[in-house]
Amino acid sequence: MFHGTHESPIGSLRRHVETWKRRTTWSNATLAQYIVEAHERIGGPARTGITFGRSGDAYNDMKAHQQRIWRWLDDVSDDKNLLSANFLPSIVAALPTDLKISFWNELLSHDGFCVASLEEGDGQFRITDLALVMKEDSEAHQACAEVIGSPDDIQALRRAEKEITEAIETKKQARVRIGAMIRAMSAVSKICQPFRRDGVTR
Numbered sequence: 001m002f003h004g005t006h007e008s009p010i011g012s013l014r015r016h017v018e019t020w021k022r023r024t025t026w027s028n029a030t031l032a033q034y035i036v037e038a039h040e041r042i043g044g045p046a047r048t049g050i051t052f053g054r055s056g057d058a059y060n061d062m063k064a065h066q067q068r069i070w071r072w073l074d075d076v077s078d079d080k081n082l083l084s085a086n087f088l089p090s091i092v093a094a095l096p097t098d099l100k101i102s103f104w105n106e107l108l109s110h111d112g113f114c115v116a117s118l119e120e121g122d123g124q125f126r127i128t129d130l131a132l133v134m135k136e137d138s139e140a141h142q143a144c145a146e147v148i149g150s151p152d153d154i155q156a157l158r159r160a161e162k163e164i165t166e167a168i169e170t171k172k173q174a175r176v177r178i179g180a181m182i183r184a185m186s187a188v189s190k191i192c193q194p195f196r197r198d199g200v201t202r
């Protein structure tokens with residue numbers, strides 16, 4: 001059982017999982033299922049020997065996995081069956097990118113280290129994304145201009161509707177990527193900034 005004023009690594013991980021839960025509004029059982037899937041995706045069963053059985057009843061399996069994982073994450077009311085260090089990466093693997101970064105930074109901050117994502121996909125906005133936004137926007141503008149010139153042309157109206165919809169969807173994707181970058185940078189800065197003195201990272 002953990003005692004004291006400082007948060008334990010398990011406590012920090014539990015807090016990040018709880019943040020994930022609030023953000024998604026998912027149940028503990030659903031979160032547990034994502035964690036089990038992440039565990040299997042990164043080869044956890046073979047590397048750690050930790051496995052999760054399948055009874056054929058998906059609902060009961062999810063409940064059983066939930067109870068097992070949340071028991072491991074409870075270092076406040078129980079001092080037995082705590083989270084194995086071998087399973088910690090599997091839980092982190094299930095977290096959204098910004099929460100992964102935040103957790104690892106908290107864990108490593110005592111030694112003056114900070115981490116950032118090297119993922120090429122989720123949470124990155126690149127020149128190709130900008131080009132796509134500009135392309136879809138231009139096509140939507142052109143289609144709308146055609147409507148002004150031919151307001152009774154049903155094909156022009158349908159084309160404009162299609163191009164506007166595509167432009168909106170492209171911008172939504174761009175907003176998601178940029179939002180993820182903001183969250184990731186915020187998580188890193190909270191941990192990394194305390195270790196900067198006079199422009200030097202210590």
